[in-house]
Amino acid sequence: MKQFNKEIATELKAEQSQVFPYWKGRVxxxxxxxxxxxxxxDEVIIPAFTCVVVPNAxxxxGAKPVYVDVDKETFNTTLDKIREKTTDKTKCILIQNTFGLATEVEEIIAFAKSKNIPTIEDCTHGFGGTYNGQPNGTFADASFFSTQWNKPFSTGVGGFVYLKNTAYLAxxxxxxxxxxxxxxxxxxILSVLxxxxxxxxxxxxxxTLLKLYRFLSKTGLVVGSSTKEEIEGIEMPKGYFKGFSTVQAKAGIKNLKSLHQTLLxxxxxxxxxxxxxxxxGKTFVTQSLEENHSFLKYPILVKDREKFKTLAEKSSINLGDWFVSMIHPIEKNLELWHLDSDEFPIARGxxxxxxxxxxDTKTIDKVLNFLAQHKEEIL
Ligand SMILES: Cc1ncc(COP(=O)(O)O)c(C=O)c1O
Known part of the structure; x- marks a missing residue:
């Protein structure tokens, strides 16, 4: 595990003693x-376009997630929108680099500092990428990362923290x-998976495997991304606060080797x-955002999601369905998570x-052909 921490620290140009691995990023x-x-x-400001495990934490x-709508081009929160939601009760501001894109990080941190509010970067999508030339996750007081299956590099499930502000170290x-x-x-189970x-x-x-894995995860038969309790309610599941394992460290060290090649x-x-x-003439990521984007996924907007997924399945094209709800994957009873979707039209849309x-596909032409064939379905 020491080796794992050391390699992460090298990547972040940080001290090993400030890196902490966990069973999952959310922990x-x-x-x-x-x-x-x-x-x-206390109130914690987060995007209204995230994974439910963020408000859960x-x-x-006992604190309250306070949501902020996102920008329609970056899918990230902006300083202006965060400022509007900041109150005397705001005790932390979370900055997410959605799909690997970091935006307005320095501005948001400067604002938070002026108010004495600590900041956390949600870098679950952004490890290995940079923001204005510096590694993602090295700007705020602390950051957390995910190394779950489809993340920049994988340990099966997993994640880690980089604590920049040593005032919180002890x-x-x-x-x-x-x-x-x-x-x-x-x-x-994790090593078999x-x-x-x-x-x-x-x-x-x-x-087929995606559907099977999701089914087995729901029933608790395999180690899944989220447990039933995490998506059905707001009680902390038993055994939630779990540490990292050597199985994860071993896989991580191996998979880290191809991180930069995959990023390219x-x-x-x-x-x-x-x-x-x-x-x-469709929605695309503008060139001005490319430098600060590590493109863990490329978002597209489609007219009819179920139809598009069926078409992709027929053509053997992999498609991700991340954030198909505002606090993914929750679609109902949003009020349990203090979310009123009417307040956030952009994130909802x-x-x-x-x-x-x-x-990271090696058959990009196949995907491009598929997109061209079904371009009427893309917005
Ligand atoms: C934006 C965001 N934050 C946090 C997490 C949680 O990461 P983990 O699954 O490692 O707990 C995820 C999971 O994919 C995510 O997408």
């Missing part, structure tokens, strides 16, 4: 919020003493998507139309 967020002493009555501590170390170890069963994924997953098996592929494929979408293209 790292929870630990950070706790180290920042966020609790009852806040709610588990507290975080103290909190981490309560981490439980993953069970032998969990480690065994890591091995079989490599052997079995390809464009022809993608849709992601950027070059995404350029091709942009060129195509632009030439067809995007979440109703979004799908995501793979950017």
């Amino acid at each position: 790292g967020l929870y630990a950070l919020l706790k180290a920042m002493e966020i609790g009852k009555g 806040i709610i588990y501590l 507290k975080l170390n103290e909190i981490n003493k309560d981490l439980v170890s993953p069970s032998s069963k969990e480690k065994f 890591i091995k079989s994924r490599k052997l079995l997953l390809n464009p022809f098996t993608y849709w 592929l992601r950027k070059s494929n995404s350029k091709k998507y942009s060129e195509f979408l632009k030439s067809e 995007i979440s109703e139309k979004i799908l995501n293209l793979d950017t």
